[in-house]
Amino acid sequence: MPPSTDSSSPAEKIPVFLLKTRSAAGDAYEDLFSAPRDGFEFAPTFVPVLEHCFLDDGLAEIRGHLRGKRIANSPGSSYGGLIFTSQRAVEAFSKLVQDEPESGKSRHSVSHVCACGDLYLAKTRG
Numbered sequence: 615m616p617p618s619t620d621s622s623s624p625a626e627k628i629p630v631f632l633l634k635t636r637s638a639a640g641d642a643y644e645d646l647f648s649a650p651r652d653g654f655e656f657a658p659t660f661v662p663v664l665e666h667c668f669l670d671d672g673l674a675e676i677r678g679h680l681r682g683k684r685i686a687n688s689p690g691s692s693y694g695g696l697i698f699t700s701q702r703a704v705e706a707f708s709k710l711v712q713d714e715p716e717s718g719k720s721r722h723s724v725s726h727v728c729a730c731g732d733l734y735l736a737k738t739r740g
Contacts, residue, residue: 627657635662668706677710 632643647658679685684692698704 627655629657629659632658632660634660636660666702668709673706673710676706677713680710 630647632641632647634643636644641660644658644660647656679692684690685694685696687694696707698707
Protein backbone atom coordinates (compact mmCIF):
# COMPACT_ATOMS: atom_id res chain seq x y z
CA MET A 615 0.00 0.00 0.00
CA PRO A 616 1.66 3.29 -1.07
CA PRO A 617 1.81 6.24 1.30
CA SER A 618 -1.13 8.60 1.30
CA THR A 619 -0.82 11.48 -1.15
CA ASP A 620 -3.65 13.43 0.48
CA SER A 621 -1.93 15.85 2.87
CA SER A 622 -5.21 16.48 4.76
CA SER A 623 -5.43 12.90 6.07
CA PRO A 624 -2.79 11.30 8.27
CA ALA A 625 -0.77 8.46 6.72
CA GLU A 626 -2.25 5.11 7.57
CA LYS A 627 0.15 2.86 9.48
CA ILE A 628 0.78 -0.54 7.93
CA PRO A 629 0.39 -3.33 10.47
CA VAL A 630 3.30 -5.80 10.66
CA PHE A 631 3.70 -8.90 12.80
CA LEU A 632 7.09 -9.42 14.44
CA LEU A 633 7.24 -13.16 15.13
CA LYS A 634 9.38 -12.89 18.24
CA THR A 635 9.25 -12.04 21.89
CA ARG A 636 9.86 -8.36 22.58
CA SER A 637 13.33 -7.76 24.04
CA ALA A 638 13.18 -6.47 27.61
CA ALA A 639 15.76 -3.68 27.36
CA GLY A 640 14.35 -2.22 24.16
CA ASP A 641 13.85 -3.97 20.87
CA ALA A 642 15.79 -2.96 17.75
CA TYR A 643 13.08 -4.34 15.46
CA GLU A 644 10.42 -2.32 17.23
CA ASP A 645 12.59 0.79 16.92
CA LEU A 646 13.20 0.11 13.23
CA PHE A 647 9.55 -0.47 12.33
CA SER A 648 8.16 2.30 14.54
CA ALA A 649 10.08 5.04 12.73
CA PRO A 650 8.65 6.39 9.44
CA ARG A 651 10.73 5.30 6.46
CA ASP A 652 10.48 6.35 2.82
CA GLY A 653 6.97 7.72 3.33
CA PHE A 654 5.70 4.56 5.02
CA GLU A 655 4.70 4.13 8.64
CA PHE A 656 4.35 0.76 10.30
CA ALA A 657 2.51 -0.45 13.38
CA PRO A 658 4.54 -3.40 14.71
CA THR A 659 2.81 -6.08 16.77
CA PHE A 660 4.84 -8.72 18.61
CA VAL A 661 3.72 -12.34 18.45
CA PRO A 662 5.74 -14.05 21.19
CA VAL A 663 7.14 -17.55 21.06
CA LEU A 664 4.51 -19.90 22.44
CA GLU A 665 6.57 -23.06 22.37
CA HIS A 666 10.13 -23.93 21.53
CA CYS A 667 11.33 -27.34 20.48
CA PHE A 668 14.01 -28.72 18.22
CA LEU A 669 12.75 -30.36 15.02
CA ASP A 670 14.46 -33.72 14.51
CA ASP A 671 14.26 -33.51 10.70
CA GLY A 672 15.91 -30.08 10.67
CA LEU A 673 18.65 -31.14 13.07
CA ALA A 674 19.26 -34.28 11.02
CA GLU A 675 19.67 -32.20 7.85
CA ILE A 676 22.21 -29.87 9.48
CA ARG A 677 23.99 -32.87 11.05
CA GLY A 678 24.32 -34.44 7.59
CA HIS A 679 25.83 -31.25 6.17
CA LEU A 680 28.26 -31.03 9.10
CA ARG A 681 29.32 -34.68 8.89
CA GLY A 682 29.78 -34.39 5.14
CA LYS A 683 31.78 -31.16 5.59
CA ARG A 684 29.36 -29.44 3.23
CA ILE A 685 29.33 -26.25 5.31
CA ALA A 686 32.67 -24.78 4.29
CA ASN A 687 34.34 -22.34 1.94
CA SER A 688 35.36 -24.97 -0.58
CA PRO A 689 34.18 -26.49 -3.86
CA GLY A 690 31.29 -28.90 -3.46
CA SER A 691 30.01 -27.28 -0.26
CA SER A 692 26.29 -26.83 0.14
CA TYR A 693 26.66 -23.74 2.34
CA GLY A 694 29.42 -21.23 2.93
CA GLY A 695 28.89 -20.98 6.69
CA LEU A 696 26.52 -20.80 9.62
CA ILE A 697 25.04 -17.63 11.06
CA PHE A 698 23.65 -17.85 14.57
CA THR A 699 20.77 -15.40 14.86
CA SER A 700 19.52 -16.28 18.33
CA GLN A 701 20.33 -18.09 21.54
CA ARG A 702 18.07 -20.92 20.36
CA ALA A 703 20.20 -21.34 17.23
CA VAL A 704 23.31 -21.62 19.41
CA GLU A 705 21.50 -24.18 21.60
CA ALA A 706 20.54 -26.27 18.55
CA PHE A 707 24.12 -26.25 17.27
CA SER A 708 25.40 -27.14 20.74
CA LYS A 709 22.97 -30.06 20.85
CA LEU A 710 24.30 -31.33 17.51
CA VAL A 711 27.89 -31.21 18.78
CA GLN A 712 27.07 -32.81 22.12
CA ASP A 713 25.01 -35.59 20.52
CA GLU A 714 27.93 -36.72 18.34
CA PRO A 715 29.62 -39.96 19.43
CA GLU A 716 32.82 -39.53 21.44
CA SER A 717 34.75 -42.10 19.41
CA GLY A 718 35.70 -41.97 15.76
CA LYS A 719 36.06 -39.05 13.40
CA SER A 720 32.41 -37.94 13.48
CA ARG A 721 32.89 -36.09 16.80
CA HIS A 722 35.32 -33.78 15.00
CA SER A 723 33.02 -33.15 12.03
CA VAL A 724 32.24 -29.60 13.16
CA SER A 725 35.81 -28.44 13.77
CA HIS A 726 36.04 -26.97 10.25
CA VAL A 727 33.02 -24.65 10.63
CA CYS A 728 33.98 -21.02 10.96
CA ALA A 729 31.82 -17.88 10.77
CA CYS A 730 33.89 -14.90 9.72
CA GLY A 731 33.41 -11.37 10.94
CA ASP A 732 34.79 -11.29 14.43
CA LEU A 733 35.92 -14.88 13.74
CA TYR A 734 33.89 -17.35 15.75
CA LEU A 735 35.25 -20.85 15.57
CA ALA A 736 33.20 -23.91 16.41
CA LYS A 737 35.81 -26.35 17.66
CA THR A 738 35.33 -29.57 19.55
CA ARG A 739 37.51 -30.65 22.41
CA GLY A 740 39.82 -33.60 21.97
